[in-house]
Amino acid sequence: MQPTPYEDMNLLLENIAGDIRSTLGGKLEGLYLYGSLAWGDFDREISDIDLLAVLSADATEAEIEALRGMHEELASRCPEWNDRIETQYLSVEGLMTFREKRSRIVVISPGEPLNAKDAGAEWLQNWYCVQRHGIVLYGPAVTAFMAPVPKADFVAAVRTYAMRWRTHVPHTRFSRPYQGYAILTLCRALYTVAHGEQTSKRRAAEWFKEAYPEHARTVTDGWEWRERYRDADVDHERTYEQTVRFIEFAVGRLESMSPR
Template identity: 35%
Template sequence: MNNAPYPTPYPDVNVVLLELLPAVQSILGSHFIGMYLDGSLATGDFDEASDIDFVVVTDKEISGALFESLQAMHDRIGIMDSPWAIQLEGSYISQQALRRYDPAYALHPNIERGSNERLKMELHDHTWDVHRYVLRESGITLIGPSPQTLIDPVAPDDLRRAMFAALQEWAMQILDEPTQIDGWGYQTYSVLSLCRILYTLQYGTIVSKPCAARWAQETLEKTWEPLIERAWVGRHNPGLKAPADDVTATLDLIRYTLEYSQKFKMPANKR
C-alpha cells in the first residue's frame, strides 16, 4: 500500500488525484478495494501531453445508484480549476473481471480524457490485456493491495494478440478515413503508437513510448527515423495541423506495420 501523501512527482496531477481518491472511496464504501495508476505514469514516459490513466478495483460490478454517484462526481471534478481535471482516463473494474480477461464480464464504467466526456458503461475488449499487464508489472498503488495479487500474469502471446487485433481495427479506420490524422496531435500519437505495437509484436512485452520509439529508429529502415523524431515535437502542439508529408508518411508506416504484423497472426486464445 502506498501511504505517501503525494502519489506522483507532479504536483498539479496530485491535486486532481487527491480530490478523486477520497471521493471514490466515499461513494464506493465497503465495495472499494483499491485505486491504481497505469499508462504513462506507470511506464515512465509521462509529460505535459499525457493523460492520467487510473483503475479503480471493486468487489462487485458497478451499476445503478453507485454508477450515477460516480458519474456526478466525475462531472464535478471535470470543472475543477486545473487543466489536468479533464485528462482523467480510467475504468472501474470488479476484482473478478480484473483477474483475467473474460468477454462475459467486459462491460465496465469508463471515462476518457476530454472536456465533454462523462463516465459511461464501456465494453472493454481483449486489448484490456495491455492495461492489465502494465498495471500488474508497473502500476502505481494509490491505496490497496499489490496489483500482482489481483491480476494473473499476462503471457507474451496474449499481448501480441491484443496488439495485433487493435492494430487491424484501428489502422484500417485511419486508412479508410485519413483525415483523422490531419491534426498534429493524433498524427504523432499514431506514429508513436505504431512504434509501441511493433515492439510488442516483436518482444511480447510493453515498454514506454520513448523506449519503443528509440528501438524503432535503431531497428527499422532509416526512412522512418525522421518521422519518428518529429513525432516528439508534434505531440506537444496537438492543436496544429500536421505537415502533409508527415500525414503521407504516417499512412505508409501504418501499411508497413500491417504487413509486418502478419507474421505474428495467431489463433484466438481460448479462455
C-alpha cells in the first residue's frame, strides 16, 4: 500500500488499517484517508491524520470499547501521533442518508477522546472532502456508499460554518494555538468561496496574504501560533483582540461575497 509519498506514513497507515480490521472484523466495509496527507501540503510536525471508516452497521458498545483500547494502544506504540489521528466510524446507511437523517457516529479527534454521538448534514464538508480527495486504504471507492455531494452545496456549507465564528468568539476565550486555527480556517473558507474549491490551509494562507496584504501579519502570526502549540507560559489573552479583529474582517468579507 503506497497511498502517500512518505514511506513511514504508508507503513503507519497500513498498521492502522490492520488494527481497525482486527478490531472490527468483517464489519469494516471501507477505510479512507483524507485531509492534508491525501491532497498534499502535509506537515508531519503539526498535521493530523484524517480517516473515515465505513461500517456495515452502527458500532456496538462492545466495539466502541474495543476501538478505545485499540486507539490507546496505538498512541502508546506511536507516541508522536498521540492525539493526532482523527477517525470517524460511520455505518454505510449513515453515510448514505446523512442529509436526510441523523445516525450514530463514533469519533476520535485531537482534544476529543473516542466517543459516540449523532451525525447529520453538518458533516457534509467532511464527506465532500472524502469524495473529492479521499484515498482508498481498504474497500471500494467511497462513492459506493454515498451519493455525490455537489460542489455548490459544499461551498455553501463552508460559508455557513465560517460565518458562525463571529458569534462563537465573544463567548469563548481561545488558546493561542486555537486562535491560529481560527485564522487559518477562515483564510481557507474565503478561498473556497472565492474559487469554488477547497485547498490546504497553507495555500489558502498564502492566497489570503496576497489578496488582503493589510492582514498578512495576522495570518503569519496565526501560522506561527499553530506551529508552536507546544509552547508553555503563553499569554493567550495578549493575542485575543488581534484574532477577534481578524475574524470580524473575514466574516465581513464572506458576507459580501457571492459563492461561485
